[in-house]
Amino acid sequence: MAACVGNSCIPGETLQEERQESSDIRKVVLGDGLRCNIVASSEEHSLPVITKNGILRRRKPNIYYVDSYQKRYIPSKNDSVIGIVTTKTLDFFWVDINASEPAALSYLAFEGATKKNRPEINVGDLVFCKVVLAHPDLEPELVCVDSTGKKGNLGQLNDGIMFSCSINLVRKVLNEKCRLLHLLSKETPFELVxxxxxxxxxxxxxxxxxxxxxxxxxxxxxxxxEEMSNIVNDFATELTGIP
Amino acid sequence: MRETILSNNEKSFVEKSILEGLRVDKRNLNEFRNLGLFFGQDVGSVICTLGATKVFAQVSCELSSPRTSRPNEGTIFINVEMGPMAAPHLEVGFPLSDSCIQINRILERTLRESRCVDLESLCIIAEEKVWNLRVDIAVLNHEGNVMDCSCIAAVAALAHFKRPDVTTTGDGEFIIHSPAEKDLVPIVLHHYPICVTYALFDDGKIPVADPTALEERVSEASLVLAVNSYKELCCMNLTGVSLTSPHLILRCSEMAAERSRRIVEFIKSILEEDEAQRAKGNLPKGFAESIALSNLPSNFHNEEIVEKIEQPEIVGIAESSSHGETSDDEVKIIDDNTVTSGKWIEVTSEDEDSSSDEEMPEQTNTRTSQDAPKTEKKLHSNESSEEEKTIVLK
Structure with a gap:
């Protein structure tokens, strides 16, 4: 069975339409929901196999992934995640990031933190951090600094409210095509992570x-x-009268 | 799977907003979520939705021998199941979770110990054969206030349920008629007790109606009041750690009585609709409608919170007693048919918004006093209960 871009696919189907359009591209990037088994003896690759249900998508020039409705998070490197600190141990905060395992966040992975100067974070606090290690056999590891040691936008989140939603909604909100946040920011100032x-x-x-x-x-x-402006208009009408 | 830890941000946000009279899902403190009731093809099967919370209830009956302590009464058994389908952190099987046992126990107190089901009418032959009612409740989605939802589902299922008719013959045998021979007989319910849950905040000063899962986790205590449409308190349960005052409990019970009266009206109207549809031969086509309704919370009501409710007082103790007939003949089972079904009724959710809450005080006084005797007559026609003591709130 071969899966086509833009259609629904199920695990076990193969991706066959690679490299037809542009012959100069040598690499195909496989994203979420696709896997390529390497046959060790001959240096050939088997055809990429689909590993989850969803719609097969392609991004130019040659990125393939499977788009599906999902609530459980699978850690992957460089993702920005919001975690809840669940326990504190000698060297680490253990943070719940909605994945199958808690992630480790070192005390030293904060801006200006030293062995003596520890960040003041308690159990139950929210932290916005980046995933630096996402290996299937190890706990994910998080940091609250970038490579230069600055915190940037990362760190503890105070006040406000955190709510859970599907991963698709987060992707949708962050998508450039979705003008929701842009439209909302025109109505009122707010912070969102x-x-x-x-x-x-x-x-x-x-x-x-x-x-x-x-x-x-x-x-x-x-x-x-296209209808994002409608819900933003509803928001604006409900907002009137609130200081 | 363990339940995700509650973040400090969520906790403090909910607490702060409750102090300002706001709730995270845009309701008023005294506002309930939309209620939906959907009957299945079989008699006694109901899905009840309260916002995103969803509960399925099924009543069934079987013949068994009565308890020796009560030889001329049928029995009622309640079983609540909350598995990982309701919420991922809930475990399936034994040992039952604390919340599951608590809901089961409160329901037993509400339905069995308030004696709302006429158990004597379930007797076929005293000391030998009685009907044993079983209410199975499965929580399909846990989004807070499973208590109210399962209570409404259980009551609606009991009211909807019909058992096969039984004739006793003189020579000590009995005949169970199939639905084709004789119409099924409804269960006699003296009253409809409805649980109303309040979550208490701010040292037990602020009661919040119909708490969501998040509010339940943040709240200090929860107050469950089971009240019937005659304003009789059938069960009260206070869990958690909180200071509270008799004042608050009385105020809550008054609000609960009003809520209960409306829900009972709602259940009755939907039962009638279902009955009419079944009579026409339109069978329900399953529970598809209940799925379409479960969407995001909506409706923002800007009306002021109704706070001013007259102080209720405990006025007296009502006693009712009547005599029922019991048949002492012996019986033989002839037919044990399954139940054929009627028609599907679709129910749009009732509005429990505060706009109608404002009419509450007057309505309570006029309406219940007129309606109560009428319904009472109808309900009590087959009644055969012992003395029951109930506190009347006026």
Missing amino acids: AGINGRIWVNSNSLRKTILLRDTILKAEHTPY
């Missing part, structure tokens, strides 16, 4: 506004891109 692990954190200067923002973002899940 979207963790690709299916968690979104919002904060604004009033509780009611934060509640409305949360609701609008959750509504976006069932709204097509």
Whole structure:
């Protein structure tokens, strides 16, 4: 069975339409839901096999992935995630990132942290961090600094509300085609952090506004891109009267 | 799977917003989520939805011998199941989780110990054969307030259920008629007790109606009141750690009584609709409608929270007693047919918004006083219960 781009696919189907359009491309990038088994003896690759249900997508020039509705997060390197600190041990915070295992966040992985100067984070706090190690056999490892040792946007999240949603919604909100956040920011100032692990954190200067923002973002899940302005208009009308 | 730890941000946000009279799903403190009731093809099968919470209830009956302590009464058994389908952190099988046992126990107190089901009418031959009712409740989705949802489902299922008719013959035998021979007989319910849950916040000062899963986790305590449409308190349960006052409990019970009256009306209207559809031969086509309705929470109501409710007082103790007939003849089972079914009724969810809450105080006084005797007559026609004591809130 061969899967076609843009159609639904099921595990076991193979990807066959590679490299037809542009002969100069030598590499094909396999994304989520695709796997290529390497036959050790001959240096040939087997055809890429689909490993989950969904719609096969292609991004130019040659990236293939399977798009499916998903709530469970599978860690992968360089993802930005929101975690909840569940335990503190001698050297690590153990952080729940909605994955099958808790992730490790070192005390030293914060800006300006030393052995004596530890970050003040308690159990139950939210941290926005990056995944630096995502190996199937090891716990994922997180950091709250970039490669230059600066924290950037990463770090602890104070106040506001965090809510869980499907990973598709987070992708949708972050998608360039989706003008939701852009339109919302024209209406009112607010802070938003979207963790690709299916968690979104919002904060604004009033509780009611934060509640409305949360609701609008959750509504976006069932709204097509073109109709985003409608839900933002609804948000704006409900917002009137709130300082 | 372990339950995800509650983050400090969520906790403090919920607490702060409750203090300001706001809730995360945009409801008022006194507002309930949309209620939906859907009957299945079989009698006594119901899906109840309360917002995103969804519960399935099925009543069944079988013949068994009565308890020696109560030889002329049938029995009622309640079984609640909450598995990982309801929420991933819930475990399946034994040992049952604490929350599951708690819900089961409160339901038993509400349905069995309030004696709302006329158990004597379930007797076929005293000391020998009685009907044994079984209410199976499966929580399909846990999004907070499973208690109310399962109670409504159980009551609606009991009201919807019909058992085969039985005739006793003089020579000590009995005949169980198939639905084709004789119409099925409904279970006699004296009253419909409805559980109403309040989550308590701010040292037990603020009651929040119909808490969501998040609010349940943040709240200090939860107060479950089972009230019937005659404003009789059937069961009360307070769990958690919180200071509370008799004042608050009385205020909550008054609000619960109003809520209960409306739900009972709702259940009755839907039962009637279902009955009419079944009479026409339109069978329900399954529970598809209940799925279409479960969507994101909506409806923002800006009305002020109804806080001012007259102080309820405990006025007195009502006693009712009547005599029932029991048949002492002997019986033989002839037919044990399954139940054929009627028609599907689709129910749009009832609005429990605060706009109608404002009419609450007057309605309570006029309506219940008129309606109660009428329904009572109908319900009590077959009644045969012992003395029952209930507190009346006025």
